[in-house]
Amino acid sequence: MTYKQIEASRELRLWIGQVIIPAISVSVVLLSNPDMRRVVAEKVESIKQKIRT
Numbered sequence: 001m002t003y004k005q006i007e008a009s010r011e012l013r014l015w016i017g018q019v020i021i022p023a024i025s026v027s028v029v030l031l032s033n034p035d036m037r038r039v040v041a042e043k044v045e046s047i048k049q050k051i052r053t
Helices: 003-031 034-052
Strands: none
C-alpha cells in the first residue's frame, strides 16, 4: 500500500467513527420514540410540500 492509500483509509476510518456512527445512533434513539417519529414524519411532509410548491 502506498502512503496515499494509507492516509485515505485512515481518513475514512475517522469519518466513520466520528460522523457516521454517531449520526446513526442519534437517529435510532430519536426514531425509537413514537412521539418523535410523528414529529419527524410531519416535518418531512412539510418539506415535501415546500419542494412541490
